Structures are given as C-alpha cells and as structure tokens.
Amino acid sequence: MQRTGQSRTRLYVAVAQQLLTAIATGEYLPGTRLPGDRDLAERLDVSRATAREAILALELVGAVEVRHGDGTYVRAHPAVEAIEETALDVAPRELIEARRSVEPAVAALVATRVDTDTITRLQRIVDESAEIVADPAALTRFLALGLSFHAELALGCGNTILSGIVGQFVSAESHPLWVLINQLAVSSMAARQGQLDDHRRIVAAIRAGDTAEASRVMTDHLAAVDTVIFHPAASEAAPPAS
Structure with a gap:
C-alpha cells in the first residue's frame, strides 16, 4: 500500500475501507473470521499497529465483532454502535x-x-x-x-x-x-x-x-x-x- 504523503489517520482508514470493500464483494462473508493483524499487515503492506487501528475502527462502527482470544468476525447485520467521542473522531x-x-x-x-x-x-x-x-x-x-x-x-x-x-x-x-x-x-x-x-x-x-x-x-x-x-x-x- 502506498504510504507517501498519507498521514497515520488516512492510512488506517484506507485499510479499513479496503476491508469493507472486501466484505461488500463477498470475500469475507457474515460470520467469517478475518485474518489476524499480522497477516493483514503483510497483505496490505502496513504496520501491525495500523492494521490493529483499522480493526478497532471497524469494531467501533459495528462492521465486525472482536472476540477476545478467538479473533475478529464479520457481523451478520452491521449496525452503528452508540459511538461517543473517541481519540479517532467526534461522535x-x-x-x-x-x-x-x-x-x-x-x-x-x-x-x-x-x-x-x-x-x-x-x-x-x-x-x-x-x-x-x-x-x-x-x-x-x-x-x-x-x-x-x-x-x-x-x-x-x-x-x-x-x-x-x-x-x-x-x-x-x-x-x-x-x-x-x-x-x-x-x-x-x-x-x-x-x-x-x-x-x-x-x-x-x-x-x-x-x-x-x-x-x-x-x-x-x-x-x-x-x-x-x-x-x-x-x-x-x-x-x-x-
């Protein structure tokens, strides 16, 4: 993934958008376990920290469910959670x-x-x-x-x-x-x-x-x-x- 001229914020958003597109096109079906942050980082040529930020953002907007100790899964019926102001954005x-x-x-x-x-x-x-x-x-x-x-x-x-x-x-x-x-x-x-x-x-x-x-x-x-x-x-x- 091209990183020249992109801020840290833009980079994790770009990764999250790629994952949302993969979900929309059927690459990752509802209930499917997403690759771990190490695999995602390698596939998308970003750091593991960026991959983790992308997953966090997707969890915040309700697109995925993070099951601690098990992995990250695509939600069957994505819905926006009750998002308050975070370090990533405003409400x-x-x-x-x-x-x-x-x-x-x-x-x-x-x-x-x-x-x-x-x-x-x-x-x-x-x-x-x-x-x-x-x-x-x-x-x-x-x-x-x-x-x-x-x-x-x-x-x-x-x-x-x-x-x-x-x-x-x-x-x-x-x-x-x-x-x-x-x-x-x-x-x-x-x-x-x-x-x-x-x-x-x-x-x-x-x-x-x-x-x-x-x-x-x-x-x-x-x-x-x-x-x-x-x-x-x-x-x-x-x-x-x-």
Whole structure:
C-alpha cells in the first residue's frame, strides 16, 4: 500500500475501507473470521499497529465483532454502535445533526446563485457516480464522490464561511469514523442508488433556481442518511438512501 504523503489517520482508514470493500464483494462473508493483524499487515503492506487501528475502527462502527482470544468476525447485520467521542473522531450523531441543520440552507443559497461552473462540477460527479453505482468493488470511489458532491455544492453558495463548514463536515481527514460508517451504509446497491437519485434531484433543483426544492431535497436526503445509518430497521421499510 502506498504510504507517501498519507498521514497515520488516512492510512488506517484506507485499510479499513479496503476491508469493507472486501466484505461488500463477498470475500469475507457474515460470520467469517478475518485474518489476524499480522497477516493483514503483510497483505496490505502496513504496520501491525495500523492494521490493529483499522480493526478497532471497524469494531467501533459495528462492521465486525472482536472476540477476545478467538479473533475478529464479520457481523451478520452491521449496525452503528452508540459511538461517543473517541481519540479517532467526534461522535457521528453530532456530525449528522450539524449537517442536517446547515446543509439545507446552503443548498437553497446555491440555488439563488446558480453558477454554470458549479452545475458542471456537480453533474460530472453525478455522472461518474452513475457509472460505478452497480460495482461493489468501487465502494471507496463512490463514497469519495458522494462526499465531494457536498463539498463542491457548498463552494457554489458564495459564502466562504459556510463552504468551509460544510467542507469540514465531509472531510475524510477530520471525520474518519464518519467515512467508514458511510461506506458501510452504502454497501447495498439500493442505498447507493438512493444516494445517486437524491444527488440528481438536488442538482435539478439548483439548476432550476428553486430554493425551496433544493432545501427540501437536501433535508430529505440527510434525513435518509440518518435513518439508514442509525435506524437501519426503519430504513428497510422506506425508500433507501445513503
């Protein structure tokens, strides 16, 4: 694994993302025991400490279960645990609460300042997402595009304070646990398609200059994110989104 220019935080997140992709593609089925940290370190060309940090992060987001003295197993029904603030990140529930408070207003502001360059950048992200939405092996890239969508949208609001806030919300460096939780949430095709459809609707509302619709769709989108991540049972009975 390439380590040049990567921070320690980024490296363990990258390892955890690789493992989540392997789980999504069926390499490690529910109930399967993952390789030990020594084997993972050798396979992925990282230190054992980094491999252990990746496993810890996956345990925190509910993707695996660590059975002391026995090993680490893929959970049959991954679900986000009650994560409080840790040395790795802030509490994800606080992050989604903040996003739901800020981003609908930002989307409405972007719609009042319709900019061709912003629309072009957002459409490019949506188009690339559509190309890989059906490929579970492309989960990491799909997730990165989704975060970029929100960051690029905020840049179009014309307010550097708000765009900086949203950019920090969706920063993989600032919120590594959120990145892993989000990847876990979009592991299903239905969830990825839900995210893509929401992003298309947001772009359409902004292109039309419809501030109310842009705010409404963003509100619904982030509510769906909240539901899929923190209330997965409820999300099974509703249209999926990531």
